[in-house]
Amino acid sequence: MYSNFWCDVHSAERLQAEYLIDWYFNREHTMRYNSTVGHWTGLSRAGFITASHFNEDDHDVLQRKVERQLICVDHVDTLLKVIEENVVEPAVDLAEAAGSGPDTRLLCAAYDFYPKRIRVTWHRDGQEVTSGVTLSEAMPNGDWTYQVRSYLDFGPGRQHGVSCTVEHISLREPKVYHWEPSxxxxxxxxxxxxxxxxxxxxxxxxxxxxxxxxxxxxxx
Known part of the structure; x- marks a missing residue:
């Protein structure tokens, strides 16, 4: 059994700091604590039982609130400083990938970036596209940086006006990469x-x- 403890900080607003705990047993993600929700959520059969027990335990409820304050809220400035000193701008490739049948598949790959949080979206003629989009989880490279891949599948003859937009804390503004059919x-x-x-x-x-x-x- 082991747990991962996280501080999710989006801004310098201390009250917005989110405290998360991922609980694992036999390599299975059994339950998660989220300070925004305010309780444990079971993710497996055993996790539902344990989460229910913890949520009814007043001592555990108080402990999680104290942990959020001591681990996250009191260190927001330090966390943001560490992030700012170590941000790495993503490198982005936009290319055609192997697809199935007559459909066209485009790949927008962002890699070697830090921190983990990133947003990759597709647009056609200025409008966001959600149909035919497949997005992978941000995967660690083993050197504190991450990579993510997003695919867009669409029918033939619809390649014009397609672009990939990447948003990351290292970028002053979103970067747009336009696909040029060739x-x-x-x-x-x-x-x-x-x-x-x-x-x-x-x-x-x-x-x-x-x-x-x-x-x-x-x-x-």
């Missing part, structure tokens, strides 16, 4: 090959003209 890889390879062939032809033609002038246009 030709597929095979077409792109064909075009690149065509351009190379044209350049090579131009070089050969220029060389031929130079030799022609040397042979048939001797200097006086």
């Amino acid at each position: 030709v597929n890889r095979s077409e792109r390879g064909f075009l690149v090959g065509g351009v190379c062939a044209l350049l090579l032809g131009a070089v050969v033609l220029s060389s031929g003209l130079i030799k022609y002038r040397r042979w048939f246009c001797p200097r006086a």
